[in-house]
Amino acid sequence: MQFFIEVLIGGLLSGVMYALVALGFVLIYKASGVFNFAQGAMVFFAALTFVGFQEVLPGWLGLEAGSNTVFWLAFLLAFIAMIVLGVATERIVLRPLVNQPHITLFMATIGLTYLVEGVAQMVWGANVRGLDLGIVDEPIAWLMDNYEIGVSKFDLFAAGVAASLVALLALLFQYTKVGRALRAVADDHQAALSIGIPLQTIWRVVWAVAGFVALVAGMIWGARNGVQFALTFTALKALPVLILGGFTSVPGAIIGGLIIGASEKLAEVYVGPYVGGGIEGWFPYMLALAFLLVRPEGLFGEKHIDRV
Amino acid sequence: MARKIGDVIVDLQNISLRFGGVKALTDISFNVREHEVRSIIGPNGAGKSSMLNVINGVYHPQEGQIFFKGALRKKMEPHEAAEQGIARTFQNIALFKGMTVLDNIMTGRNLKMKCNFLQHALYWGAAQREEIAHRIKVEEVIEFLEIQDIRKTPVGRLPYGLQKRVELARALAAEPHILLLDEPMAGMNVEEKQDMCRFILDVNDHYGTTIVLIEHDMGVVMDISDRVVVLDYGKKIGDGEPDEVKNNPEVIKAYLGTSH
Amino acid sequence: MFYREAGQFKASYAEDARIFPIRQDRIGFWVLMLVLGVAVPLFSNEYWLKAILIPVLIFSLAALGLNILTGYAGQLSLGSAAFMAVGAFAAYNFMLRIDGMPFLLALVLAGLTSAGVGILFGLPSLRIKGFYLAVATLAAQFFIVWALVKFPWFSNNSSSGVVTAQAVTILGYTFESPEAKYVLTFLIVAFMALLAKNMVRSSTGRAWMAVRDMDVAAQVIGFRLMRTKLLAFAVSSFYCGVAGALYAYTYIGTVEPEGFNLDLSFKILFMIIIGGVGSIMGSFLGAAFIVLLPILLDNVVPALFGDALGAGFVSNFQLIIFGGLIIFFLIVEPHGLARLWQIAKEKLRLWPFPH
């Protein structure tokens, strides 16, 4: 039982990590109807830029490596880089593709993926780097001692960050004028244009926010597994979360994450051994698929409107 | 030109249809006789389109019964309705945007085509003969509706009015028994409406096709319908011959405004 | 000036329904076929045959398969590589386990196996739409590759999971030289492309497109959603399966499940997008583009920069250009190269008048 609980908690916490990445997808999808495949690459780009600045700043400015100043300055610069990326994406990719079918935009973001990956590695090199956020990834001693349940401090921290981001973004979408405009844009680009919603500004803002989310996700995942190309794969973990929760729902991302995380771990531990293990690659997708059969728009997604 | 109006072919009894809290149709009874032109009018949101959707199985009403050719019809799917000879056009044009006019109209004949995909793949013998036989039928429809010159145009590029006409062509290509038309003349000018009326009446005359028509142009409705039913907020407030309806005070109040 | 259809009258609907209604196109097409089928194997060198032409043909076939599903039937799929894997491994096992199995029959059986699996994974499409379906097809991608790795039976217990394709023998002739393999691939691909073209220009194709463009209306007209969608999945997977088998037998020679990864699925998707969604010719143009572009960049970029910049820089620069060009093409013509070709022809027809 205690082992079961441990697996469950571990799963829920990894689910939150997935949600963090899924959030970036949701943001952009909700605001423009674009399924942004480049989100994974953006996570990589953001994290790499952050550690890259962390490395070079001390040399440039004569600051002490690893100091708080360097940390925050690097964070700020990485955020600015993400804003630049967002603005450039809007200008170069999205603006000329207004009102195109969703699949075209989707493909464009795959092109963007290559571009971003290339730029990131061209600027910062292909080296694998560590990233230390100063929070140790080890079990909380008290829980371990008394109940023999390992819950990592780091995971709790990540969960806290994800939860606050989700809360913030959910509020933004539901209750502000900009949030409403974003949803309008997702429904119909041309109509949104016609009533004067400045698509371009909106997209820039959204991509910048998604860039910020990517930065946070990148730092947390990077602190966990190192900052390296494989960060782009986090996207693959986020996709089932996304469809299970619903493409358009911010809370859906986190709930989907929890469900996927927990069931994936339970399945790997309790079912995996019977089929030779390694089922985490496809299990979340199958689970999400089974789920969709019951609710084709995901848990909280918007229903597809089909009227004649 | 003696059209013989026949027996009741579609009979809706006490139909109610709800969407969540919205009552689209409340306890409506209504019938259509063979070979007649039956119109449905009413203010926006009255439930006219919903009514058509009930007839051809897109919506399934919560209450009430539907008799088709005298037999009680259980829950029927749209494609089954099509197999029974019900064709329709849509209020918000539902053409297949990626296809040419010709292909769109050809889809109307799909139920009459018998070859399977393997024969199609080889496109030899039967498949080719079938394709050409149906093409001839489709060309008749094209000629009838006078859209020869846009045959090969992708429908997405056509102006609204022509799209409506192509949609009618697609429905006609199925050689339907009953034709449901949802605002076929919206967005047309008088001359085009006249053309459209001519097509509808011709179909009705020559092929005896039963027509159920939703239209907001009272001139058209009153001129070409045999019987008119009036809906308001999902309820039936009038039913009868055009003149009768036109002078029904409740109808005037709810819909017509002034008597025309 | 010479590209005019003036003076060509179509006397029957059969003529009008031809694949190339304009005579110049027809002539051009047959010339192209002759060049590709005869001149190329005669005059091309080994590198071109083995490293470029054969893969272009095979990927064209896979792209064709995906195009049927996505371009014509409107069901976005990210799992085409997995269906190629099914085809490759099915062909291998049919050849291995049934004595005297003729190659062409194995190819068909491989396609059918793949079609069966395709139908299975196509079932959810009856309820799930758009990107939801796209992501769900990833389940097929990951599951199939996992299963092929996990159960050693598929790879005949090879410790490395890699299987080596058996020799290709048809009627006693063994296809060994690159020229022979190329011709075989070419004939199969050309034949299947013809079949595909026939399907999409007849009622089957119209059913797919109708479902793609507006499924409610398609139903109202009398199409059965389930049958139409599943047929699209089956035919599409059949094509991908055959492409996978050819990949193993006439191209790489040895295959492992992991070779059919998500990247490959994306690559195939690229091909149809760049080439033209819903276009048979687009599948070919797209495949050629995607196969040739990196090779071209490989040759051009270092030549531009020499050794001045690090090798890592060059590789990354190629990646950037690749991504950039994809975006560029989408912007210039969202309907792909096939459309660009069409516009060029339309202009040519009007030339020298602008409109």
Next chain:
Amino acid sequence: MADAMSYLSINNIEVIYDHVILVLKGVSLQVPQGKIVALLGANGAGKSTTLKSISNLLRAERGDVTKGSVEFKGNRIDQLTPADLVRRGVIQVMEGRHCFGHLSIEENLLTGAYTRSQSRAELKESLEKVYAYFPRLKTRRTSQAGYTSGGEQQMCAIGRALMAKPEMILLDEPSMGLAPQIVEEIFEIVKDLNSKENVSFLLAEQNTMVALRYADFGYILENGRVVMEGEAADLRTNEDVKEFYLGLSSEGRKSFREVKHYRRRKRWLS
């Protein structure tokens, strides 16, 4: 007309879709301040295209204005974004409704006010005003627009544009799919806005009868060219217009049942 103070003027524009399809072949027209101008013409004449080239929504459909210019209050506006135009007071109500399906009716209306920075109270007031024009919308305010009837969507689209408090509205087929009563109401609203708030209108309309009744001035477009223009009153009495656009022949209105099997209409041009 040409010498009237040009408020909105379109000078000899040519529009090409998809690089090859030439649709407008040199269209010029003027809308004087505070007037209602009707743009009439058969299907495919290019009315919608004209409106879209003013509001710059054309580019989103891969169309391009290749010649000519569009001026508003003396400034060229062909290079502005649609959002800029809305801020300057020019808004288009697109043909075919285009409501935001997943937003509720009320949210749809609120997005219309995006370009205006208004206080909550002002916003509420504008909203109420729209509801006053279209009571039907009020009863459906919480439904998702995608699930409302065609007419309701049309009202929603017009109401949404009103929320932007424009000074010039490009209305594309406002009457399409509306019940006759509502059509009259909408034109009354147009008249109202025009006279009370001095909003100018350029409206593309098929319902010639009503349009000419309310408009000050009219243009008739055919095959991408203006073939006739004049005071609305004059057009109403023009014999050709009467016959082809109003369905009135010398003997008065003909029943739709009777007009059959004869007569192809003569074209002014082409």
Next chain:
Amino acid sequence: DEQFIGLPSYRVGPYASGGSGLFGGWIDYMQLVNERDGGVNGVKLTWEECETEYNNARGVECYERLKKKGSTGNSVFQPVSTGITYSVLDKVAQDKIPMVTIGYGRTDAADGRVFPWVFPMITTYWSQASAIVNYMGQKEGGMDKLKGKKIGLLYHDSAYGKESHAIMDKLAAKHGFEVIKIAVAHPGNEQQSQWLQIRQAKPDYVVLWGWGVMNPTAIKAAAKTGFPREKLIGVWWSGAEEDTIPAGPAAKGFVAAGFNVAGANYPVVADIKKHVYGKNKGNMEDKARVGSVYYNRGVVHGIITVEAIRKAQEKYGKGKALTGEQMRWGFENLNLDDARLKALGATGFMPPLKITCADHEGPGKVKFQQWDGSQWKVITDWVESDRPLVRGMIEESAAAYAKEKGIKPRDCSKES
């Protein structure tokens, strides 16, 4: 004359970091030979890179493209990817180009009688597994002490990872320990459940048979579940700086096998710094990585390539460019004994190596290194593998292949 060497490389994609180190070291060594010695007996080395992105199809294209380059064609093909190895396995024999796969590739190709053109040199995966078990035996104070022990095998769930199964099962049977196989799905950036399973099973050692991001993730997760890093033994694709640095402090104590060691203070590396980087001709963008595990592995690739050229020139004429066929002879008669290694400045850097007609593998030895928090420290001498057992498996597998393909194995007593 010039000797052409085609280099299929990967500098983009998920494995780019390892790739840039490996190809950097390799190219630097060849540059060293050109700069310091003026080539091999006056024959300058030339090379061309071809980006494979670690993708089979692109690898095949590279193979075909490089094959005819240079005056004598490509003289050796080293794909640095097992997938590409398999894809060109048949082609190299037809084209008469030797294929060298150092520490990857097709294991049973070590039987040179069946695979004359393929050289899986220094050590194969099977030798490595056996050496790792021997290392554990050493640690425990004798192989007999392994009896009743539990060894976890955390493997990348792919053909590569599963290559460990057969040999581990055999060794387990032989020494009486239990193997607990735990799969990690690609890419392996999440291992919560695996490590919970490990914690529950409480193995004495865990072998990390990983690749890419799976490695740091495993090390981190080990720390998180409190598994001692000293008992976590990585294979040589899990034991580079790229695997430990991202794991941060958690990696301290982690042990990994390697057929080459890390470190910049070997004469050969010092020479590179002097002659290549001194003249600003180095390939590495980040010079700090000179001497890292992957870099040094590249140097080993370079040494083996160059020494084979040297050997072949002895037979076919000094100062002449060699064909692939001649190179094959060079590889097959390669003998890097202690003296030669010393002359090369690579004593202890790689194991002494002798290739024969029948044995295309060579020593099958590895050293173990431990991460001290900032760098790798060698903690053992060359650890032997269980040669008879491994060789037996190789011959069995190769024979089966020969039978399937109808190959008649060479008779090595007749080769010279």
